[in-house]
Amino acid sequence: MPNLWLFLLTSVAITLAPGPDNMQVIARGIAQGRWAGLAAAAGFTSGCLFHTSIAAVGLAAVLRSSPWAFEGIKLAGAAYLIWIGIKALRARGALALANAAAPQPLSAVFRQSVLANMLNPKVTLFFLVFLPQFVNADTAHPGGQMLLLGLVFMAQTIVVFSAYGWFAGMLGTWLKRRPGAGRWLDRAAGAIFIGLGLRVALQA
Numbered sequence: 001m002p003n004l005w006l007f008l009l010t011s012v013a014i015t016l017a018p019g020p021d022n023m024q025v026i027a028r029g030i031a032q033g034r035w036a037g038l039a040a041a042a043g044f045t046s047g048c049l050f051h052t053s054i055a056a057v058g059l060a061a062v063l064r065s066s067p068w069a070f071e072g073i074k075l076a077g078a079a080y081l082i083w084i085g086i087k088a089l090r091a092r093g094a095l096a097l098a099n100a101a102a103p104q105p106l107s108a109v110f111r112q113s114v115l116a117n118m119l120n121p122k123v124t125l126f127f128l129v130f131l132p133q134f135v136n137a138d139t140a141h142p143g144g145q146m147l148l149l150g151l152v153f154m155a156q157t158i159v160v161f162s163a164y165g166w167f168a169g170m171l172g173t174w175l176k177r178r179p180g181a182g183r184w185l186d187r188a189a190g191a192i193f194i195g196l197g198l199r200v201a202l203q204a
Contacts, residue, residue, distance in 0.1 A: 004152070007134045011153050015160045021117065022164050028113075029168020032103050037165020039106040043113025045158040050118045051127040052150025056143040058128060078201040080129045085194035089187055 015022070021044045029037025104112075117123060127150070135145045164171060 003134055007149060008152060008156060012156050012160065015157050020120075022161060024113070024116070025161050025164045026168045026171055028109060029165045032109070034166050034168065035106060036103075036109050037168045038162055039109040039165075040113045041158060041161030041165045043110040044117045044161060045154050046110075047114045047117025047123070048127075048150065048154045048157060051124045052131070052147060052153070054124055055127040055131050056146035056150070075201060076129065078133075078197040080125070080197075082194050082197035082201075085190040085197060087190070089190035089194075 025037055025040045025044065028040040131146050131149050131153075134149055135142050
């Protein structure tokens with residue numbers, strides 16, 4: 001599988017950037033403590049398996065129908081990555097934490113986090129355009145490659161999100177006092193998205 005390390009580094013950078021999922025992990029950790037933050041991290045990470053499965057099945061179906069369709073998806077994905085990169089560059093770094101809900105059992109925190117991730121169509125769209133960029137369509141079992149990439153993405157996500165949940169109190173205070181940090185993180189993520197999109201477009 002080509003560029004596995006590039007995929008891992010890009011995934012880590014994307015996961016570190018401020019977003020609704022990691023902000024909810026931080027909010028839950030601040031509201032209920034570290035273990036609730038870890039439960040939320042595990043829930044959001046587990047939801048990624050749903051999106052990975054959809055992306056893998058969809059890619060396999062496209063490849064069976066037409067290799068030209070796969071190239072079309074890659075070009076559309078490149079355009080989408082560049083678009084969200086531009087949006088990240090223009091973001092104002094709004095990092096206000098979501099209002100935390102009333103304290104709940106850890107099992108409920110986990111279930112809610114899984115559902116929140118699974119029911120977010122933007123995550124599905126992201127997986128559909130991000131994972132195929134690192135799949136070699138000329139080899140056997142491209143769907144298996146997608147599943148492997150999804151598992152790698154989940155592995156780094158649980159590490160990053162768990163760190164967010166564990167240090168939620170300190171992170172929340174730091175982000176509130178330094179709104180400029182969010183802007184720089186958004187810019188870094190935007191540059192990564194645009195660079196990846198251009199790389200895909202030029203190689204297609």
